[in-house]
Amino acid sequence: MPYRGKENAPFYIPFVAEKVAEVKELPLxxxxxxxxxxxxxVCFGKPNHYHPCKST
Structure with a gap:
């Protein structure tokens, strides 16, 4: 747990997503x-439309 005890920040999101995928045994x-x-x-009350980001 390399980040235990450190302040939470948005740049940790990829690490959290990877761990959730691992624990739940789901594709990332x-x-x-x-x-x-x-x-x-939940946050914006918008319909579920997924638009993946395209890498350049």
Missing amino acids: DEVVKTTYQNSLR
């Missing part, structure tokens, strides 16, 4: 997609 992209959809629904 599924965890990311579900988390994104839930954030839209």
Whole structure:
């Protein structure tokens, strides 16, 4: 647990997503997609439309 005791910050999100995927035995992209959809629904009341980011 390399970050235990440190202040929480947004740049830890990828590490959390990877750990959730590992613990739940799910593909990382599924965890990311579900988390994104839930954030839209819960925080913004928007419908679940997933638009993955495209790398350049």
